[in-house]
Amino acid sequence: MHADPWEPPAVLLAADLVILTLRGARLHVLLVHRGIDPYQGALALPGGFLRDEHEDIEAAARRELSEEAGLADVHLETLGVYGEPGRDPRGRVVSVAHLAIAPRLPEPTAGTDAADACWMPVEDALSSGVELAFDHARIIADGVERARTKLEYTALATAFCGETFTISELQQVYEAVWGIRLDPRNFYRKVQGSRGFIVAAGPMRRTANGRPARLFRAGPVQALNPPMVRSAHVTPQDGPAAQTAAEGVRQS
Structure with a gap:
């Protein structure tokens, strides 16, 4: 008997962004209001899926940052990979999170599937009163800790x-x-x-x-x-x- 041929699991790859800056002597994170399901209306990090198998992951992160928040020319570094089963109701999604820590960033401009974009103090974003989509609270906390260590x-x-x-x-x-x-x-x-x-x-x-x-x-x-x-x-x-x-x- 021949074993059934192995088929790779269906996995989607995404890029998410933790963008941090100081505003009014407080550390802020860039968030968007999701304009589509899942989590429509909830706050989330800017990000999204790769367009196709040819798109570079960092290129996808920069494209999403431009499309969802109107920001460009920021230095990105890889923060971590987040791929726990069940983190996204649409299926198995692995996200490569990127971090940017930069001064004097401008007001964001929402676009594509983001209904709005804003800066929010990190302590507010991570408070129990704020609903964040997916596992973005964990990703933000990891980004803030990386920023603190870099200092x-x-x-x-x-x-x-x-x-x-x-x-x-x-x-x-x-x-x-x-x-x-x-x-x-x-x-x-x-x-x-x-x-x-x-x-x-x-x-x-x-x-x-x-x-x-x-x-x-x-x-x-x-x-x-x-x-x-x-x-x-x-x-x-x-x-x-x-x-x-x-x-x-x-x-x-």
């Missing part, structure tokens, strides 16, 4: 500051992304101890309280040495939740 080990935070900035302004970026309050003196010491992270830049600037503040600009390095480890910055006033979160990061 530990890279000079990404300086991209969200002006050409010159104060230590306080840099600290505000870390606080917005990490979601914790930082002790200014400890933060200043850690930043200055990371070689080539920032360099002095010209005369002092007067702050809102009238005190002069030293100006800096981004330094020559991209990888921080030593890194800005989150757990080292958590202070007692952050409370047990923040302490647990920071400790969990170091154990993961």
